[in-house]
Structure formats: structure tokens, C-alpha cells
Amino acid sequence: MTAKLKPSFVLIDLDGTLIDSVPDLAYCVDEMMKQLDMPVRGQDAVRDWVGNGVQRLTERALINSVDGMPEQELMDKAYPIFLELYKDNNSQRSVVYEGVEDGLKWMQAQGYRLACVTNKAEAFTLPLLKAKGLHDYFEVIVSGDTCAKKKPDPMPLLHAADLLGESAENALMLGDSQSDVKAARAAGFNIFCMTYGYNHGEDIRDYNPDVVMDSFAELPNYLEAK
Ligand SMILES: O=C(O)COP(=O)(O)O
Ligand SMILES: [Mg+2]
Numbered sequence: 001m002t003a004k005l006k007p008s009f010v011l012i013d014l015d016g017t018l019i020d021s022v023p024d025l026a027y028c029v030d031e032m033m034k035q036l037d038m039p040v041r042g043q044d045a046v047r048d049w050v051g052n053g054v055q056r057l058t059e060r061a062l063i064n065s066v067d068g069m070p071e072q073e074l075m076d077k078a079y080p081i082f083l084e085l086y087k088d089n090n091s092q093r094s095v096v097y098e099g100v101e102d103g104l105k106w107m108q109a110q111g112y113r114l115a116c117v118t119n120k121a122e123a124f125t126l127p128l129l130k131a132k133g134l135h136d137y138f139e140v141i142v143s144g145d146t147c148a149k150k151k152p153d154p155m156p157l158l159h160a161a162d163l164l165g166e167s168a169e170n171a172l173m174l175g176d177s178q179s180d181v182k183a184a185r186a187a188g189f190n191i192f193c194m195t196y197g198y199n200h201g202e203d204i205r206d207y208n209p210d211v212v213m214d215s216f217a218e219l220p221n222y223l224e225a226k
Pocket of ligand 2: 013014015016017051175176177197198
């Protein structure tokens, strides 16, 4: 990409983009597995399973695979255990990526309105953003259970645009996964992706985002003041 963009507003993904939440998610997955007398999965496996919400993460942990479904009976037993654990272990092990806070401040100083759009359920999104001091950067927060559909569907992105009262045309999404790229394309947004995030073990470059960045510190290379 050569010319700098001047998007109408900026939507930002949470897990793998703003915050490395895998340490807490993996802790909860492994504690759940122990309670079920099943083998623990570890952070490396969990990192490849994040991005489609906590229900899908629980299903993947139970079958130890990104694809497929567990027996309903096992899921019915496991999911409430995971929810209870994640309620109490939502942020203490999670870390805001380097450069993120300065990048958020920089975008605001350029005149950009910011929204967060995540597949994480609202009961976990809001406490995590608050605990990490990021909540107040966002005018709008759309969680995984805010709309009838999650990313990769464009619905949560378009809902955020609606809540901001902004046109979806020429908006920008910052994300880390193929769900972010697909949702952004379907909504007609530009999409920049972070190399450090989670994309089910695949290189995000294979999904052709407009820009691939190693840090929010690179944003001034691609955005001009509004
Ligand atoms: O999988 C989740 O719970 C959330 O993932 P996201 O913040 O990257 O959308
Ligand atoms: Mg993500």
C-alpha cells in the first residue's frame, strides 16, 4: 500500500490484537480439563483455538482440534466449568501488547473515533478491557454476543458503525485473524492485521489484509490525520 489512508473511524479486535489473553484462557482450559479428568492442552494449543468465542474454544479443547465437535453431553458438563473459571481468571495473566496504548492514543490524537469489536462474550470483554485500562479508549464496544452473528460475519462491524452513527464506507478494522479479514471484506472495510496475534496457526499474510504490521507503533506509516 502506498498512499496513507484516512478512514472514517477505526474498529479494533481484542484477543491477539490489543491483548495477549491466551495465558488466562489456557489456564482456564487446563483447569477445566483437570476437573473433567482429561489431559491438559497447554498454551500453544489454546493459542490456535482462540478467535471464535469461548464456546468454540471449549469445544476445541475437548476434542483437542480446531475442527469438529465434542459429544453434547461432555460439552454440557464442560462449558459451565469453563465459564465459572474464566469469570475469576479473566485478566490477571493477560498482557496488553507493546505499542498498543501509545497507538490508541496516537489515533485519538489524529482525530479518529475508536470502537472494539470482539468475538469474546460481553461478560468477559468489559472486565478485561477495564482491568487493562483500555476500556475508556472506545466509544463503542461490540462483543461476541451483542449481535445475532459473530465475525467472520460482517454484522458486528456494521452494528458498530451504526452505533457510532458513521458510514461503513472507508472504515478501517485492525485485527489478527482470518475472521477479521473476512468480516472486514464483507462489510467493505479496509483491514490491517498484526503478525503477533492468533490465526489458528496460519500466517495472516495468506489472507491478504491491506497491511500487515508487527506493532501499533507502525500506524503512523499508514494513516494520516483526520
Ligand atoms: O475468541 C474469542 O473469544 C475472542 O476473539 P477476538 O477478540 O479475537 O474476536
Ligand atoms: Mg483476534
